[in-house]
Amino acid sequence: MAAAGPERPWPWQEAAALAGAVRGALGPRGGRALLLRPTGEAMATRDGRRLLEALSAEPPAARVMAARACSHRAATGDGAKSFALLLAAVLGGLRAAGGGAGLRRALRAFEAQVLERAAARGLRRHVLPEPLLEALLEPYLAGRLGPGERRCLARLCAEMCRRCAPAAAARPQVLRLLGRRFAELHAAVPGLPLASSRLLPGIVLRRDFAVYCPTDGPLRALLVTEPLRPALTAPGVEFVVASEGQYQASLRWITDRTEALMKRLQSNNVKLLLSSAKQEEVVIYYAKLYGVSVVECLSADEMALIREITGVSPYTPLGDNTDREITETAVVTFCQPLVLVSKRCVHIGFSSACAFQPHCLILCAPVDAVNEQHAAAVQEAFTMLQQLFKTIHLREEWEAEGESQSKTLDVCTWHSSATQKQLVIENTCSNNQVSECQLKALGDETERKVLDPDKSDLLVHSQKNHSTPVLVACNTDTVTACESLDVGKNLEKTRCHTFPFKQESCAGIAQDYANCLIEAGSVLPVGGYFEILLHYYIQDYAKQCQQSEVIIVSNIVADALLSIPKALYQTAKRDGFTKFYLETINLLKKNQPLPVNNEGLESVYCKYQLVISVLHCVTELLSIDLVIGVRRPLQKIEDHDSEDDC
Incomplete structure (x- = not known):
């Protein structure tokens, strides 16, 4: 146990208050808060940014936390409520551990020594290939809107993205434009039901x-x-x-x-x-x-x-x-x-x-306030989709280590034997939803399976009834079933995806894959899988650390991650989280694939950036030694020094 440091303003109570304000609105089962605007207009919302802004927190530390949560939300389009929950859990754990200067210093070491290794060598093995747009949009909107609203808006968002970017390779650029110019690319129509919304060309x-x-x-x-x-x-x-x-x-x-x-x-x-x-x-x-x-x-x-x-x-x-x-x-x-x-x-x-x-979205809603919420949710959904195309690389100090271990971690060698060809055909062609597939020879010793491009949208839900993982190899010159969003299609080297349990990659990309922390297009099932996976692998890699402070911080962060799935399952049936946690940990210990549920997927990049943003906010808060209240703006001090004064 680290020794307690000198007395300083401790922000745990403020963080707990912010977490308590948003906890009830988390997830698809969360409730709504009724906000009263200065004009007297009432608005029911589950949006984390609106809730945090409406609190008008007075303590300086609380305002810093709310501002950091909203900044993270603006950058990634998601995570304001999860930010508050995770921040409160991390600060609470540090406070219980004594909160000494050693623990504060260990936070930065934890990110490099444990967190990145847990993500690169553990979490990355479980990510799924690029999904359908609706598979990401529906669960995203579920945390902000009602069931009927989220389905309709998810369909409209996906349709707008596809029509504005008929070429899948252009979607990253188009999504950036949709996020920046959405105010000019939609028209709000009050007085009509949401079902009357439509997409118009031009x-x-x-x-x-x-x-x-x-x-x-x-x-x-x-x-x-x-x-x-x-x-x-x-x-x-x-x-x-x-x-x-x-x-x-x-x-x-x-x-x-x-x-x-x-x-x-x-x-x-x-x-x-x-x-x-x-x-x-x-x-x-x-x-x-x-x-x-x-x-x-x-x-x-x-x-x-x-x-x-x-x-x-x-x-x-x-x-x-x-x-x-x-x-x-x-x-x-x-x-x-x-x-x-x-x-x-x-x-x-x-x-x-x-x-x-160019296409314009005609958004209909009964009243202006509801239309405003729908427009904000759609615009932030486009911001969230942009994150799917981003990649996080490892730190330079341990890239060489990752390269040297790539063969044992991420490399698979394919031999062109008749037995293995038959195995690939059986594993990939048995599903009725994928009617055509073929083996394409790439050299004398390599075989890769390429699916029909016209059936690229069928892969995401095609493996629910199969226990054998499907190996999908992607070539840069072909559009495969796992590239319905074309994330990373322009990479110089080919990729090999495993569905639904991603363990291996082709030998040709061993070096690039070893240097990559989070690949573009990485997704996981929603519902707490990311938090439990990272919790499990943080604890696993923390055992290799020699510094006791880093081990303590690792256990604090690992336990804090569970606060998010606990909040998600608090409105579900009794002991829902305990059952979900034990089932997931049991699958990890047996090295078995995670189940693919029907609730949708979420971006691994967004979730990982949430953890990083929270840790940086904790470091910033714990570096404050003194809070000074200023009742009026500081006057500008002019520098009247001249050469004559020297």
């Missing part, structure tokens, strides 16, 4: 046409950011009118120049004007006269989205030179008005210049 601008001139077939659109009415003089230059005749002549000049511009637009097949500025009446008049539709007062974000989709820069007339050549126009496939309940909008289809194919 984008919906939530404003009406200033001028609408119907047209058939593709057309061209011009982007402008300033009024097109020619100015009589440059900014800052005075224009003097000596008589009424000069004034009328000036107006005729402006009218003629505006008409000439609209004629040029018409001759260049520019039938749509998208403007972030309010246009003058003379521009609107001649636009209507020459068949040019006008949408004005677009926001900066809407203009940025259109530029990102089309790759077109805005047109800027130089002074009174409206005859400048129009070189950049966007190709529009359709342009029409759209009525959403009582609001008139503009529906535009663009020919995309990038991998992103």
Whole structure:
């Protein structure tokens, strides 16, 4: 037992209070909290970020914890409630162990010496291949929304991802754009049930046409950011009118120049004007006269989205030179008005210049507050899906060690014998859901099984009735059943996945695999499997440590991880967690695969980052020696030193 350190502010009580506030809303069986906004509006929610923000915690340590939880949620799209629970459990364990300076120093050593090894050499063997989108989205939304809401929104999210990124290799880039631009890629419609929500091609601008001139077939659109009415003089230059005749002549000049511009637009097949500025009446008049539709007062974000989709820069007339050549126009496939309940909008289809194919999500809900929750959940779901494409590598100080042990940990050698070929065929073709598979020769000594790309979505649920693990080898030039999201498809070397128990990899990637802590696309069944697996392997690898403080910290973190599945099962049947824990540990001791349940999957990257974020927050909190309350902002202190003072 480590000796107790000097007295310092101990944040365990604040952490326990935050954990108690969110514990009841954790998981699909969690309840909802009723939040009252300053406006008097009531909103029922299970969102961890909203709950933590609504608490308005006064103690400085509690505010730091809530801010770190929300920061983790913003970065990964998930984990605010789990962050609070795990943080409280770790701090409680350190407090019970004495909380000495040795334990605080051991936290950083634990991450490098135990946690990473437990993840790389233990946890990684159990991860599953890349899943269907719905398998990730439904359990994710289950912690935020009701059963009917989560199924509908999971279907819409998956459909939007697939339509916006028809090429699976482009999905990481498209998901980033969906997360950044979701406010412009959806339209909220209150007063209708969620089932009325739908996905539309193109984008919906939530404003009406200033001028609408119907047209058939593709057309061209011009982007402008300033009024097109020619100015009589440059900014800052005075224009003097000596008589009424000069004034009328000036107006005729402006009218003629505006008409000439609209004629040029018409001759260049520019039938749509998208403007972030309010246009003058003379521009609107001649636009209507020459068949040019006008949408004005677009926001900066809407203009940025259109530029990102089309790759077109805005047109800027130089002074009174409206005859400048129009070189950049966007190709529009359709342009029409759209009525959403009582609001008139503009529906535009663009020919995309990038991998992103624009689609807009029409979100319906009975009231605005519910629609706001649904929109936030969908946007954060896209952020969560981005994490599936990320990889965590080992620390440099023990990469060499990982490489030297790759043969015993992660390498398998395939011999092209008739017996083994027959075994692979039996293990992979017996399921009725996968109707076609073949053995593809890759060299003289290697055989790999490649599934039909058109049936790539069938693998995730195809092994529920089989006890024999299926070996799936992925080649960089083929799309296999385990790559429905195409995570890591562009890797230089091939991969070998084991379903549902991932133990081995092909010899060609031994070095890369040994240097990888969490592979892209790694998932596990939801419901506490990640926490129990990491708990088991942390305790296992902690036995190899020589430092007593690291062993203590390892046991504290391992026990703290169980606080999350305990909270998940607290509303289930009696002794539900105990039964689940013992069954899982028994499978691990027997080296058997974990069962694949029907509740869905979760990203291993997100869960591992949660543990890292909590440990860093603990280190930050325990490094505080003094809390100073400041009642007013600090005044800026000017440095008046000069060379004469030296």
